[in-house]
Structures are given as structure tokens and as C-alpha cells.
Amino acid sequence: MYCLLRRFLFLALSFSFFFSVMTKSEEIPISQASLLMKAQSPGPPIVKVVLREDLNKKILIALIISSTLLCFTVVFLLYLLLWRYRNIKNSFTGIKQKSDSVKSVNTKPIVHKIDSVRKGTIPVYEYQLLESGTNKFSESNLLSRGGNGCLYRACLDEKSSVTVKKLDGGGETDIEKQFENEVDWLGKIRHQNIISLLGFCVYRQTRCIVYEMMQNGSLESQLLGPSQGSGLTWQLRMKIAVDIARGLEYLHEHCHPPVVHRDLKSSNILLDSEFNAKISDFGFATVLMTQNKNLNRASEYLLDGKVTDKNDVYSFGVILLELLLGKKTVEKPSSEPESIVTWAVPKLSDRANLPNILDPAIKGTMDLKHLYQVAAVAVLCVQPEPSYRPLITDVLHSLIPLLPVELGGSLRIL
Numbered sequence: 001m002y003c004l005l006r007r008f009l010f011l012a013l014s015f016s017f018f019f020s021v022m023t024k025s026e027e028i029p030i031s032q033a034s035l036l037m038k039a040q041s042p043g044p045p046i047v048k049v050v051l052r053e054d055l056n057k058k059i060l061i062a063l064i065i066s067s068t069l070l071c072f073t074v075v076f077l078l079y080l081l082l083w084r085y086r087n088i089k090n091s092f093t094g095i096k097q098k099s100d101s102v103k104s105v106n107t108k109p110i111v112h113k114i115d116s117v118r119k120g121t122i123p124v125y126e127y128q129l130l131e132s133g134t135n136k137f138s139e140s141n142l143l144s145r146g147g148n149g150c151l152y153r154a155c156l157d158e159k160s161s162v163t164v165k166k167l168d169g170g171g172e173t174d175i176e177k178q179f180e181n182e183v184d185w186l187g188k189i190r191h192q193n194i195i196s197l198l199g200f201c202v203y204r205q206t207r208c209i210v211y212e213m214m215q216n217g218s219l220e221s222q223l224l225g226p227s228q229g230s231g232l233t234w235q236l237r238m239k240i241a242v243d244i245a246r247g248l249e250y251l252h253e254h255c256h257p258p259v260v261h262r263d264l265k266s267s268n269i270l271l272d273s274e275f276n277a278k279i280s281d282f283g284f285a286t287v288l289m290t291q292n293k294n295l296n297r298a299s300e301y302l303l304d305g306k307v308t309d310k311n312d313v314y315s316f317g318v319i320l321l322e323l324l325l326g327k328k329t330v331e332k333p334s335s336e337p338e339s340i341v342t343w344a345v346p347k348l349s350d351r352a353n354l355p356n357i358l359d360p361a362i363k364g365t366m367d368l369k370h371l372y373q374v375a376a377v378a379v380l381c382v383q384p385e386p387s388y389r390p391l392i393t394d395v396l397h398s399l400i401p402l403l404p405v406e407l408g409g410s411l412r413i414l
Contacts, residue, residue, distance in 0.1 A: 122187050125210055127203030130154055130164050137166060143214070144221035146267045148175065148283070151217060154210075162198055163211040163270070165280075178283030179207045185282040189255065193247030195270055195280040211280065216271035219319070223266060229326045229359050234366040236275050237323040238374070238399065239407045243277035244269060244316060245396040251279075252309040252392055257287045260307050264315035266322050310386040316395065317341075317381025324374065326359025341382045348375045370402045 133154030134141045143151040149167040156162060169175045179200075186197035186209075201208040216222060216231075219240060223229045232240075244264075251259040261279065268281040286307065321327075321344050328340070347357050351372060355363060358371075377398050383389050390398075403409020 122183065122197065123199035125199045125201045125208070127201050127206065127208070129156060130201055130208055130210070133162070134164060143217035144225075144267065146218065146220075146281070148178065148281075151214075151270070153213070153215075161213045163214045165209045165211065167207040167209070175207065179209070181285060182209060182282040185259070185285045189251075189259070189282075191247060191250045193243045193276075193278055194250065195278040211270070213272070214270040214278065215273040216275060218267050219269040219271060219277065219322075220266035222271065223322060223326055223359075224328060229361040232275075232323075232361065234362045235404060235407060237362065238370075238403045238409070239275065240269070240271070240277040241320055241323060241374075242396065242399050242403050242408060244279060244319065245392055245399060247277075247279040248312050248316060248392045249396055251285075252312070258309060259285055259287060260309055261285050261312050261315075262307060264312050264319065266319055269319065308386065309392065310389045313381050313389045313392055313395065314386075316392065317378050317389075320374065320378040320381065324358060324371075324378065326361060345379055345382065348379055373398065373402065 131137065133156045134152040137150075137152055141153045143153055143163065145151075146165075148169070149165050152164045152166060154162050154164045167175055167179055183197065183200050186195065190196075195214070196212040198210040198212060200210060217225075222232055248261070248264070251261060261282065262284040263281055264279065268279065270278050270280050272278070318340060321340050325340070325344060327344075344357075348354060354371065354375060355368070377390075377395055380388070380390055381395065400409045401411055404411045404413055
């Protein structure tokens with residue numbers, strides 16, 4: 001572009017210089033004309049006199065032509081600069097849409113329902129970007145399966161990886177409400193042990209929620225998956241328990257008004273690359289009292305639908321039992337399902353037999369005093385009477401002394 005510009009300028013200046021030289025070459029003074037006549041063949045003398053009007057006319061023509069070329073050159077240059085600016089702007093916009101998010105017309109009904117989205121604080125991802133990042137939601141990128149959907153690893157570009165939860169049954173009323181509720185709550189809550197929301201996607205009947213990257217999937221997949229809990233040492237399990245308790249304490253004690261999760265279970269506890277635990281799936285979170293049945297939930301919740309912070313404490317106790325025993329939430333030794341609470345609580349009171357029912361992956365790897373204390377906390381958390389259950393703050397203060405300092409506790413190992 002710059003070479004072309006220099007050529008135009010060179011032509012303009014050359015043309016102007018040419019005309020100026022021509023006018024000077026034709027302008028012959030009378031005194032010099034007599035000398036020229038002597039050198040010519042004899043004949044009547046011819047004297048060429050250039051009138052001043054002709055000289056001015058030629059100079060004016062040269063200036064007009066030069067100015068015209070210069071104007072065309074400037075206009076052409078401005079056009080090229082404008083064209084280049086538009087290309088750069090379009091390229092930047094394309095990159096930004098791919099790396100951040102692009103709002104779609106399909107999200108309009110959601111935007112009007114979710115307060116955080118209306119305020120513009122939550123990005124909206126394109127479905128094609130998430131589909132490409134997960135290789136069309138392939139099994140190779142599957143992190144874990146949950147009750148309402150699956151978690152996938154998504155690589156949006158070379159430096160950006162996220163976790164995508166794809167909900168099953170998109171478009172159904174219940175799923176739609178859970179989706180809107182979770183996006184709304186996570187758009188407001190910020191804590192190191194609460195999953196960070198990066199955005200969401202609405203595409204036809206598909207609903208996706210984009211979390212921060214959680215490389216180790218869910219706690220359930222770690223305990224009950226192919227590894228069968230072998231990657232979770234006793235200390236890591238205590239760290240996970242403390243992380244969950246800290247997240248719950250934030251919801252119960254530091255949110256205004258207090259938030260009750262209502263669906264706390266091992267499949268909703270996500271683990272990052274360093275096994276830091278974060279609470280996810282806020283589809284049922286509320287500060288109100290509603291009813292929903294699940295064997296993980298407290299008896300009073302199942303009977304009359306009353307919701308208090310003690311419901312989450314009960315669910316935490318169930319997770320604590322899973323960390324100790326490495327068993328499923330609901331055991332099925334016969335045709336009738338049996339709650340892990342019903343199965344485990346009588347056995348936990350027998351200290352002599354307690355080490356024998358532990359998860360084989362951690363058997364014999366902990367101080368028995370610590371084991372007894374954790375078992376006692378779990379039993380208190382799953383008490384049928386809500387008033388007998390401790391506050392989550394008390395649970396947290398009971399567990400922190402069992403966790404080494406380097407993992408976020410107060411235990412100093414000599």
C-alpha cells in the first residue's frame with residue numbers, strides 16, 4: 001500500500017516539475033534572442049517573445065493538474081486506511097465473540113427472568129463454541145454423570161479450558177426452573193468453595209452451564225468410578241469435608257438472606273486439579289420452604305417440606321459417611337432401597353468394628369482418634385430430629401483440627 005502511495009506522489013511531483021521546466025525552457029529573453037539570430041542562417045530575424053499571460057496560463061494548468069493528482073492520492077490513501085481499520089475491527093470482533101461469548105436471540109426469554117443476566121454480569125456462550133470445545137460432547141471429554149445431566153471438559157482455545165454441564169430434558173418446566181435458578185444464584189455468590197459461574201448457553205431445547213475448570217470431576221465419580229477412591233487419601237478426604245463445610249458456612253452464615261442449597265450430594269461436589277472441593281448445582285437453592293423428595297434429605301423435609309439450614313447439615317452428614325465408607329448413597333442389598341444412614345449409623349457406634357467397615361482404600365491410614373471423631377460428627381449430622389443436629393459452623397470447627405496446616409487445617413504433624 002505504501003509503495004503504491006509513493007508512486008502516486010512521485011508521478012504528481014514529476015508532472016508538476018515537467019510543466020515548470022517546459023515553461024522555463026520556452027521563456028527566452030529578447031537580449032538572448034539576438035544572439036540566437038546570429039547563429040542561424042541569414043534571413044529576416046525572428047524574435048520569439050513569450051507574453052506574461054501565456055506564462056501564467058501554463059503555470060496555472062500545471063498547478064491544477066498537480067493538485068488534482070495530489071487530491072486523488074490523498075483520497076485513495078484515506079480509503080485504504082479506512083478499509084484496513086474495518087478489517088482489523090472485524091477480526092477483533094470475531095476473536096472476542098469466540099473467546100468470550102455472544103448473546104443469541106434464543107436467550108431473550110432467559111435474560112428477562114434472571115437478574116444477574118439483565119445486569120450484564122454473566123456471559124452467554126454460543127452452542128457451537130461449546131460443542132466444538134467438547135468434540136460434540138464426546139465420551140472422551142466426559143468428567144462425570146449427574147442426576148440431571150453430565151459434566152464435560154471443554155477446550156475453547158489453547159489457553160482456555162472450562163467445565164460444561166449439559167442438562168438433560170431441556171425445555172421441560174422443572175429443568176427450566178432449575179437452570180434459571182442456578183444461573184441466578186451463582187451469578188450472585190462468590191466464595192472459594194462455591195463453583196464459579198463463567199456463563200451459560202441456551203440453544204433450542206439444550207441448556208448448558210459453564211463452570212470454571214474442575215479437572216477431577218465430581219466427588220461421586222472419584223469414590224465410585226473406575227478408581228474406586230484410590231486417589232483419595234484420608235487427608236484428602238478430610239480436606240474435601242472441610243472445604244464443603246466452609247462453603248456451607250458461607251451460604252448459611254454470610255449470605256443475606258441465608259441460602260439453603262437443598263440438593264447437597266457427592267455428585268454436586270466438584271474437584272479441581274488439586275482436589276479443592278467446590279459446591280455446585282444450585283438448581284434447588286432457595287431461602288423459602290418448598291418440598292422435594294430424596295433419600296439424601298432429612299426426614300422432616302420429606303414429611304412436611306420444611307427447609308432450614310439443618311437440611312444441608314443432614315446432607316453433609318451423608319457425604320461424610322460416603323467419604324468414610326466409600327459406599328453409594330443408597331444401598332440395595334435387597335429389592336427395597338436402603339439409605340446409607342440406616343445401614344451405617346448402627347455400625348458407627350461400635351468402635352471396635354468401625355475400622356472394618358471403612359473404605360478399603362483408606363483402611364489403616366489414619367489416627368483412630370481422628371476416625372472416631374469424624375464418625376461422631378457424621379452421626380450427629382444425620383440425627384432424625386433437626387434440633388439435635390449441629391450448626392455447620394460447629395461441624396467445621398470440629399473438623400479443622402483434624403486437617404494438616406498445609407491443607408488448610410490446624411493440625412501440626414511432627
